[in-house]
Amino acid sequence: MTADGLGDIWVVAEQRDGHTKAASYALIGKARKLADESQSRVAAVCLSQGVEDAGQLAAFGADKVYLLDGPASDGWNDDAYVKELVDLARRDKPSVILATSGALGSSVIPRVAVALDTGVAANCISLDYDAQNRMLVQTRPAFGGSLMANVVFPNKRPQIATVRPHAFKKGEPNSSRQGEMIRVDFDRQAVTAMTKLLNVIRDLTEKVRLDEAETVVCGGRGLGKAENFGVVAELAEVLGAALGTSRPPVDDGWVPYAHQVGQTGKTVSPRLYIACGVAGAPQHLAGMQTSEIIVAINEDPKAPIFEVATYGIVGDLFKIVPLLTKKLREAHG
Amino acid sequence: MPLEYFLTEEQKTLKGLARQMAEQRILPVRAELDEKEEFPWDLIKEMASSDLLRVFIPEEYEGLGGGCFDLCLVVEELSRVCGGIAISYAANALGVLPLILYGNDAQKSKYLPAVASGSRLAAFAVTEATAGSDASAIRTSARRDGDHYVLNGTKQFITNGGEAEIYTVVVMTDAAKGSRGASALVVEKGTAGFTFGKKEKKMGIRSSATRELVFKDCRVPVENLISREGMGFIVAMRTLDRSRPGVGAQALGIAQGALEAAAEYAQQRVQFGHPISAIQAVQHMLANMATELEAARALVYATARTIDAGAKSFTEESAMAKLFASDMAMRVTTDAVQILAGAGYMRDYPVEKMMRDAKITQIYEGTNQVIRNAIALEVLKRKAKQG
Amino acid sequence: MNVIVCIKQVPAKIKIEIDPKTGTLASGGVDRAINPPDLYALEEGIRIKEKTKGKVTVLTMGPAQGDESLKEAMGYGADDAVLLSDPAFEGSDTWATSHVLAKAIKKIGQFDLVLCGKQSIDGETGQVGPMLAEALGVPFVSLVNKIEELGERSVKVMRMSDEGHQLIEMALPGVITVVKEINVPRIPSLRGLMAAKKAKIPALNAQELGIGPAIVGSAGSPTRVVKVFFPQRPGKSEMLQGDPESQVDQLVEKLRQTKAI
Numbered sequence: 001m002t003a004d005g006l007g008d009i010w011v012v013a014e015q016r017d018g019h020t021k022a023a024s025y026a027l028i029g030k031a032r033k034l035a036d037e038s039q040s041r042v043a044a045v046c047l048s049q050g051v052e053d054a055g056q057l058a059a060f061g062a063d064k065v066y067l068l069d070g071p072a073s074d075g076w077n078d079d080a081y082v083k084e085l086v087d088l089a090r091r092d093k094p095s096v097i098l099a100t101s102g103a104l105g106s107s108v109i110p111r112v113a114v115a116l117d118t119g120v121a122a123n124c125i126s127l128d129y130d131a132q133n134r135m136l137v138q139t140r141p142a143f144g145g146s147l148m149a150n151v152v153f154p155n156k157r158p159q160i161a162t163v164r165p166h167a168f169k170k171g172e173p174n175s176s177r178q179g180e181m182i183r184v185d186f187d188r189q190a191v192t193a194m195t196k197l198l199n200v201i202r203d204l205t206e207k208v209r210l211d212e213a214e215t216v217v218c219g220g221r222g223l224g225k226a227e228n229f230g231v232v233a234e235l236a237e238v239l240g241a242a243l244g245t246s247r248p249p250v251d252d253g254w255v256p257y258a259h260q261v262g263q264t265g266k267t268v269s270p271r272l273y274i275a276c277g278v279a280g281a282p283q284h285l286a287g288m289q290t291s292e293i294i295v296a297i298n299e300d301p302k303a304p305i306f307e308v309a310t311y312g313i314v315g316d317l318f319k320i321v322p323l324l325t326k327k328l329r330e331a332h333g
Numbered sequence: 334m335p336l337e338y339f340l341t342e343e344q345k346t347l348k349g350l351a352r353q354m355a356e357q358r359i360l361p362v363r364a365e366l367d368e369k370e371e372f373p374w375d376l377i378k379e380m381a382s383s384d385l386l387r388v389f390i391p392e393e394y395e396g397l398g399g400g401c402f403d404l405c406l407v408v409e410e411l412s413r414v415c416g417g418i419a420i421s422y423a424a425n426a427l428g429v430l431p432l433i434l435y436g437n438d439a440q441k442s443k444y445l446p447a448v449a450s451g452s453r454l455a456a457f458a459v460t461e462a463t464a465g466s467d468a469s470a471i472r473t474s475a476r477r478d479g480d481h482y483v484l485n486g487t488k489q490f491i492t493n494g495g496e497a498e499i500y501t502v503v504v505m506t507d508a509a510k511g512s513r514g515a516s517a518l519v520v521e522k523g524t525a526g527f528t529f530g531k532k533e534k535k536m537g538i539r540s541s542a543t544r545e546l547v548f549k550d551c552r553v554p555v556e557n558l559i560s561r562e563g564m565g566f567i568v569a570m571r572t573l574d575r576s577r578p579g580v581g582a583q584a585l586g587i588a589q590g591a592l593e594a595a596a597e598y599a600q601q602r603v604q605f606g607h608p609i610s611a612i613q614a615v616q617h618m619l620a621n622m623a624t625e626l627e628a629a630r631a632l633v634y635a636t637a638r639t640i641d642a643g644a645k646s647f648t649e650e651s652a653m654a655k656l657f658a659s660d661m662a663m664r665v666t667t668d669a670v671q672i673l674a675g676a677g678y679m680r681d682y683p684v685e686k687m688m689r690d691a692k693i694t695q696i697y698e699g700t701n702q703v704i705r706n707a708i709a710l711e712v713l714k715r716k717a718k719q720g
Numbered sequence: 721m722n723v724i725v726c727i728k729q730v731p732a733k734i735k736i737e738i739d740p741k742t743g744t745l746a747s748g749g750v751d752r753a754i755n756p757p758d759l760y761a762l763e764e765g766i767r768i769k770e771k772t773k774g775k776v777t778v779l780t781m782g783p784a785q786g787d788e789s790l791k792e793a794m795g796y797g798a799d800d801a802v803l804l805s806d807p808a809f810e811g812s813d814t815w816a817t818s819h820v821l822a823k824a825i826k827k828i829g830q831f832d833l834v835l836c837g838k839q840s841i842d843g844e845t846g847q848v849g850p851m852l853a854e855a856l857g858v859p860f861v862s863l864v865n866k867i868e869e870l871g872e873r874s875v876k877v878m879r880m881s882d883e884g885h886q887l888i889e890m891a892l893p894g895v896i897t898v899v900k901e902i903n904v905p906r907i908p909s910l911r912g913l914m915a916a917k918k919a920k921i922p923a924l925n926a927q928e929l930g931i932g933p934a935i936v937g938s939a940g941s942p943t944r945v946v947k948v949f950f951p952q953r954p955g956k957s958e959m960l961q962g963d964p965e966s967q968v969d970q971l972v973e974k975l976r977q978t979k980a981i
Contacts, residue, residue, distance in 0.1 A: 016882075076886050078860070103882060106839075107862040110814070110847040114854035119815035119942030122845035138943075141951070143731075143842050149945045156942035194859035194894070198876065199887035215980070225681055239981065251361065263841055264756060264900075272980040279601065282733070286841075289951075293980050295971065296957070300603045309957040311974055313967045323968040328981065331972075346913050354907050384910035397910060 005038030006129060006136065007095025007157075011062070012085070013044045014104060015073050018052040022170045023100040025060050027163055029171040030127060031098060032061025034136070037129045040095070044179075045088065047081045048073040058179025060171065068184045076197035081108045083191050086115045088184060089158060096136055097160045098127070102212075105162035118156040125167045125269070125290055135159065144263055144286020164269045165212060166292065210259065213242035215272040218261055218288070220246040222277020222298060222317055226254035231318065232276050235325045238332070244268065246275075246284045262287035276317045280305025297321065334589075336627055338634055340406075347388065347403055351410035354383060363415040366540035367686055370532070372496050373418045373540050380422065381451020389426040391433060394445035400641035401575060405582035405633060412586025413593075416690030417540035419586060421454075423579050424492035424541070427698075428455025430572045431501040431517050435560040440519065444499050456493035458502045458546055459569055461486065466703040468503075469512040469566065473548060475504040480555050482506070482518060484526070484548035492697075494544030495529040498522040502546070503565045515565025519557040526551030537689030574648050575640060577655040577698055581633035584655075584662035584694040588626050591662075591669035591687040595619065598673050598682075615672060622665045629658040649711035652704045659694035659701060666691040721774035721832040721870065723765040725798065726821055726852070727758040729782050729789040730842045754789045757837030759796075761898050763905035764867065765835045766797040772870060775799045777828060781809055781820050787921040794916035795908040802828070806925040811938030814843070818851035820936060823929045825856060833875065834895040838863070846897070853895035861890050865901040 009031045013024040024044075031042045044062040046054065049069040057065045070084050071077045081104065089097065089112070097112070099105045101123045113120045121138035128137040130152070138151045138161045153159040210216065217239065219232035229249070236243045244261040245254075261268055263283040273291035278284060280296070280303055288294070289308045296309035297317045306312045313320055340348065358379050366373055380386055389404050390396020404426055411419035429448050432440055447453040464470040473486025484504060491500075500520045507514035520527055530545025560568055596619055599610035609615050636654040640647050666688035670677035677684045695701045732751035754762070765776045778793040780786045781804040790801035804824050812820065825831060834856075839846035846862075853860030861877055868887065869876040876889050877896060890896070926936060934940050958974075960967045975981045 074883060076881075076888055078862075082854075103863070106846045107850055107860070110850035111854040111860065113942075114815065114818065114851045117942075119813055120845070120847055121943055122814075122847055137946075142844060144844070145951065148949050148951045150947040150949075151943050152946050153942055154944050194891040195861060196889045197886060198889055200881075200883070201885040201887070203884040253361070267844070272975065293975070293978060295975075300601060300608065301606075302603075302608065306957050306959070311971055312957040312959045313971065314959065315964055315967060319964040320968060323964055324971065327968055327972050342917065343914065346917065347910065350908065350910055350913060357907060379907065382909060383907045384912075387910065 005134060006034060006040040008041050008043060008092070009035055009096040009098065010043045010045050010089075010094040010158075012097065012099040012104065012109075013046050013051075013057055014100060014102075015046065015048060015051055018050050020046075020051070020053050020057060021100070023163075023165040025056075026168040026170040027098050027100060028057060028060045028062055030163075030168040031096075034096075034127060034129050035061075035063075038131070038134070043094070045085065047084050048077065054181060055179075056173060059173035059175050059177050061177070062179045064180045064182055066182050066184055068186050070186045071188075075200060076195065078107050078111075079195055080186070080188070080191050082111045082115065084184075084186050085112045089116055094158050097158045099160075099162050101162045101164050109160060109162055113160050116158065116160075118158055118160060119153065121151040121153075121159075121161040124151075124161050124163045127161065127163070136161070141290050144267075144282070145289040146282075146286070164290070166214060166269055166271055208240065208242040210242040210244055210261070211266050211268055213268070214270050215239050215241035215274075216244045216261070216268050216270045216288070216291070217241045217274045217276065218244035218246065218278055219249060219255070219276050220278030220284075221248040222279070223249065223254070224277075226252075228318075229254055231321050235274070235276075235321055235328075238325050238328045239272075241272075241274075242268075242270075244288075246278045246281070275305050275309070276321050278305050279303050280308065334627065334630065335623075336631060344403065344406060347399070348406045348410060350383060351385065351407040352413075354380060354385065355410050355414035359411065359414045359418050363418065363540075364680075364683070364686070366415075367417060368539075368680075370534070370539045372542045373421060374496075376418055377421065377451060377454065385422070386425070386451045387449045389433075390429070390445050390449040391441075394441050395449045396445065400637070401578055402634065402637035402641050405578055405637045408579050408582040409586040409589070412583045413590040414586075415540070416583060416587045416687070416693075417538040419583055420492060420538050420541045420693070421496075423576075423583060424456060425454050425497070426579065427457045427572070427576045428493065428497060428499060428501055430576055431457065431559050431568050432519065434571055434575070435517070435564070435568050439556065440559065444519065448499065453499055454493055454497040455499040455501065456491055456497035457572065458488040458491045458494075458500055460489050460491070462489050466700055468569065469515075471503065471505060471515065473502070473504045474508065475506045475516060475518060475553070477506070477555075478552075481552040482555065482558070484518075484520070484551040484553060486548050487530070488546040488548075490533065490543055491546050492541055492543055494542060494546055495532065496542045500546065501559065503569050506562045506565070510563065512566050513563050515569075516562045517559040517565050517568040518553055519559065520548075520551065520553050524551055524553065536692060537686070538693055570648075573698055574651045577651040578633050578637045578640065580694055580698045581629065581636070581654040581658035584658035584691065585626065585630050585633055587687050587691045587694070588622070588629070588658075588662040588665040591666045591684055591691075592619070592622050592626060594682075594684050594687070595622070595669040595672040598676070602676075609672075618668050618672060622668055625661045626665060629654075629661045633658055649708055652699070652707045652711075655694075655698065656701050656704045656708065659691070662691040662694055663688075721768055721772040722830055723768050723774060723776045724825055724828065724831050724834045725758070725762050725765040725776060725778050725793070726834065726836045726848065727762065727778055727780050727789060727793060728755040728837075728840045729753070729780060729786045730755045730840055752785060752789065754792055755837055755840045755842075757839060757841070757900065759837070759905045760900055760902055761835040761837045762793055762796055762798065763903050764898055765833075766906075767903065768833070768867070768870065769797070769799070774832075777802065777831075779804060779821060779824055781805070781812070781817055783810075784923075787923070790921050791916040791919055792908075792913075794919055795913035796906065797908070797912060801919070801921050803921050803923040804929065805923050806936075808926045808933055808937045811941065812936055813941035813943045814845050814847040814851055815943070816936045816941040818848050818855050820929065820931060821848070821852050822855035823931055824924060825852075827924070827929060832892050834858075834893070836895065836897045838897050838899050849895055849897035856893075856895065859890050859894040860896070861888050861894070862897045864896045864898045867902075
């Protein structure tokens, strides 16, 4: 426990091709707000070498930026990242460690937590500062988003949380902000080689990844048949969105399983989710109801999807969706 | 289903497994197998891996020793998802039934374990071009020659024909004795002189294979005679008495699938601003469908349990179960198509297939007309005894 | 190969109710099932056992009715099962759960590979796998969609990554989590199910596992749930009225305003 406010808040900043991901910036922004509320400090932690926008991390709110020269981010790095983060945390004792939910969040962070003898609040959608108890309050969904839980760390430190990619928005940088750049050497030899990368296969064909997309357009049984999926695919393309489906079209063979959103498919939490001809069975809602804005288009006014929709249109999707696509296309020129 | 049937733990496990098999493996491929008229070999293998083909084989021969009711439970669950695959399973059970009832130990040891493991399928053959309802008019002959019978003739409309390897066939060994001159034999695929006709193109149960069996101087060892010469029609009649509740179970399953599809659709289809399930006309159709289905189920289950309890004769109830369930299935599936209306007519939706599949249950293992004759005879026999 | 599969028993349906008096989950009487993602881990474990003529042990931590799921797992083909159950375990978070599982695995003794599903459908953290590995002090690989090669000292696995796939060699013993793409789980056999129904599942409690109260249950968990509530959707849905043209116009306008597009 630290005497002042919340104590140091670390954000693991992830990069792709040397550039920090938007979700990490968003998390730094949130950490900044929490730090301001609690008289604490924010540190961005870059586990991989070759970070080209370290200065920006300060501009977005980091007081300190740890630059570790761990292996570059594309490749198999779990063991190295675990060692780096554990060693650094043991040395500089943060009160809070935040990371984005995803590959690193689900493989590396839990291991770091156990090594530091603390737990993880996973897939959080909001973070708050409890001034009275000087601790972080993490809010996370359970049961497919049907339920929300507030989680705290009564005793253990650091308090570790992984946060959904779109829970917070990337704010505006303040270029006058300066941050302390701290280079940390990473001893590669110290990582015991219990795992070894043998090959990397770059074969991801999806243009927009469903679980990272900011916008998802989803088709359901209301489309009637396989050929009609083109109607939602076109809307997805105009929006630069990922294409999703509920389960029935997958069962009937209209759409590959990789696009399935729901309890037995992928969970998504985009900014905008447009459901076309989707009834809204509980198993589907479980995969998307934490989306920020949900638009539902269905001919059945009693369809359960309308219970979670922000905006609803009762109507014929074969009229509505092409019109929407056309209007959006015109706007983009 | 609304009525509680007090299944044992084992029966619940059996029913649950059959349902899991149907929903996870059969459902995704039923439309394609129906469209392509493909025999479901992969599914047979899967069912075999799960021991479903052991259900109707006695324990002494590597089976699980299930009774009529157990078989009905499995067949009903399979039929709920696809009548075509269910009938391939059920006809397999029918094919070995003469052996189970009348075969000797050598025959049972030779054929039953292979069926239990799913490595060989069976089929039952009585019908010929000139002998459908009039089964005693069969002409396929089996002339004794040394230690073989020589078969000549053609069987028609045989389910699993061409896919099965083990055929229990009813043939005339002594035409002079009329209906007491028939015998039942086991004939294996691959026997010289045994070939198959072309695969029939059917209205429904299209994934099931239906072919002619063609015997031309086909030599079958005398060890393959089931029971004694002259027992042919007795074997056939007793076999069918025991298998007819299974046809009833097929009908139950098909109707159940249709009822569920119709009810689900009615709740989703919106016309005049509300789901059509709010319309009384539709509600009454669903009520009739559900009631008839439950009545048929109660009859089929009671019959199956009577048989399993060791009843000596059950021709009448067995016929009734098949009759009532199959007529019910035809009505229920027709109504299901009607409730789905335009969509129901389209092959994209499952109910038109269910209607096409249901029809055969009114026809095979005795047309419902011949079945009614059999029931009437029993009724009158009773009346005669009382009077 | 000695394989251990960790499974979780979860509610079969995900609609749940909160007890208005206590503010906690009213989960009594809900149908329970094996966490669907765990079925893929179980299937893979059984395939490894069949290939290597080895053994599969299934573990679960939970209340007494957890043994139903263990029996079901044995029906699929697992050889042994152990229930880890103690009132003290109730309220454990993923950290505490992993430590209980780790203790149980250490008690079992020799193992080559631990398989877990990607995540549970109720907690949805996906953390037990990696935490368990760390607690056992063994290597860990996540998101495995194919086991390419099984050796005595190591295993080669294909895993899903941001750009596609990676082929990793992991020393044994180790822990992996698997994704659905790895296999199609078999349907259990009747004989397996019948035999499993008769099986007596051994249970281990905290004392037998040598676990003190400090590291289990709500008291021992680093994280604590302080409140559980239904998410509030911002008001009721706004239904856009009018003819299709008008509805679409309104929608585009609203989405523009909220900067969603």
